Amino acid sequence: MTQTPHAKPLLEDYLNAWAGNDPLRTAVADTVAALARATAEISGLVAQGPLAGDLAAARIDKGGGDAQKELDVITNSLIQRHLTSAPVAALASEEADVPEALTKGAPLIVAIDPLDGSSNIDTNTSIGTIFSVLPAPANVDPALSEAFLQPGRAQLAAGYAIYGPNTALVLTVGQGTAMFVLDPATRRYVLVFDRMEVPPDAREFAINMSNYRHWDEPIRLYIDDLLKGQDGPRDVDYNMRWLAAMVAEAHRILIRGGVYLYPSDARKGYISGRLRLIYEGNPIAFLMEQAGGAASNGSSPILDLKPTSLHQRVPLVFGSSEKVQRVARYVAAPESIAARSPLFAKRGLFRS
Numbered sequence: 001m002t003q004t005p006h007a008k009p010l011l012e013d014y015l016n017a018w019a020g021n022d023p024l025r026t027a028v029a030d031t032v033a034a035l036a037r038a039t040a041e042i043s044g045l046v047a048q049g050p051l052a053g054d055l056a057a058a059r060i061d062k063g064g065g066d067a068q069k070e071l072d073v074i075t076n077s078l079i080q081r082h083l084t085s086a087p088v089a090a091l092a093s094e095e096a097d098v099p100e101a102l103t104k105g106a107p108l109i110v111a112i113d114p115l116d117g118s119s120n121i122d123t124n125t126s127i128g129t130i131f132s133v134l135p136a137p138a139n140v141d142p143a144l145s146e147a148f149l150q151p152g153r154a155q156l157a158a159g160y161a162i163y164g165p166n167t168a169l170v171l172t173v174g175q176g177t178a179m180f181v182l183d184p185a186t187r188r189y190v191l192v193f194d195r196m197e198v199p200p201d202a203r204e205f206a207i208n209m210s211n212y213r214h215w216d217e218p219i220r221l222y223i224d225d226l227l228k229g230q231d232g233p234r235d236v237d238y239n240m241r242w243l244a245a246m247v248a249e250a251h252r253i254l255i256r257g258g259v260y261l262y263p264s265d266a267r268k269g270y271i272s273g274r275l276r277l278i279y280e281g282n283p284i285a286f287l288m289e290q291a292g293g294a295a296s297n298g299s300s301p302i303l304d305l306k307p308t309s310l311h312q313r314v315p316l317v318f319g320s321s322e323k324v325q326r327v328a329r330y331v332a333a334p335e336s337i338a339a340r341s342p343l344f345a346k347r348g349l350f351r352s
């Protein structure tokens with residue numbers, strides 16, 4: 001007798017099992033399913049590359065490193081179109097100054113980075129989409145920016161799609177971080193990992209080293225100590241990666257561990273780093289915490305921050321919790337770092 005292989009759960013199965021008969025959860029499940037359909041369509045477009053036109057063509061340069069590309073605009077309107085049939089009252093996007101009103105009276109609002117890693121579009125390297133699902137607040141018009149100024153802990157779901165050699169969707173609805181892969185044959189997302197866990201002891205860091213001279217002293221000292229490898233306080237050699245798309249770094253860290261840093265620096269426009277709190281920092285932080293990792297602005301957990309404006313930037317450190325905590329110790333103790341002598345370089349606070 002031949003055995004029928006167990007069908008692998010689809011994203012919809014996972015969402016339905018989680019939602020049960022709960023109306024709010026069902027709304028979240030429907031919204032995530034709509035976002036997933038949007039990312040599957042984006043994946044098809046990205047796979048065509050230059051055959052789909054000049055997706056990297058420049059649109060407007062908004063400054064602070066945010067040059068808008070053709071694909072930023074296309075993905076933004078595509079996601080908006082998919083969300084019109086979901087229970088979403090308003091959509092905020094990196095690509096729009098103010099939120100867009102969608103379905104009146106709907107219980108949810110969504111914030112997105114429709115295309116993360118725009119500088120990778122024409123190089124055939126990984127890019128992604130990031131999303132954050134929040135409750136529509138009771139007393140504020142959901143289409144106002146104020147509606148989105150909720151701490152990351154209020155998120156009901158968050159995730160990203162990564163368009164790499166395969167397309168994966170990584171999601172949390174607050175019961176761990178799950179990973180789905182888009183089956184190219186069926187165009188459905190299939191569950192691959194139910195509960196991802198950031199491996200605690202990877203020896204990899206991700207930071208844009210070209211900004212070294214612009215960083216504050218604690219970040220320079222932290223990275224200096226990693227670079228010293230076996231001869232320094234960490235006692236082991238580290239490897240460095242920089243993929244220029246945060247989703248790709250987050251994906252690697254969820255699978256292999258390590259730490260990502262985009263700190264504030266002295267360049268014009270980078271006083272609070274580069275990443276946006278509401279639709280980049282918060283969803284990634286939720287995914288990291290749900291996978292046993294952590295995310296901070298160098299001192300406080302990202303999810304505890306109360307946003308003050310829709311497109312607010314935030315210094316961002318995420319990955320294994322032990323590494324995120326160590327960065328915070330460097331940031332909290334600049335005097336002792338400045339005071340340390342070569343004698344103490346291999347012992348004490350910075351070795352722990």
Ligand SMILES: O=P(O)(O)OC[C@H]1O[C@](O)(COP(=O)(O)O)[C@@H](O)[C@@H]1O
Binds near residue numbers: 066115246247
């Ligand atoms: O070019 P830089 O400064 O290293 O920045 C790379 C960073 O910028 C980002 O691409 C910003 O995202 P967008 O492409 O959505 O603007 C991050 O994902 C990435 O980590």
Ligand SMILES: [Mg+2]
Binds near residue numbers: 116117246
């Ligand atoms: Mg981005």
Ligand SMILES: [Mg+2]
Binds near residue numbers: 072115
């Ligand atoms: Mg973007």
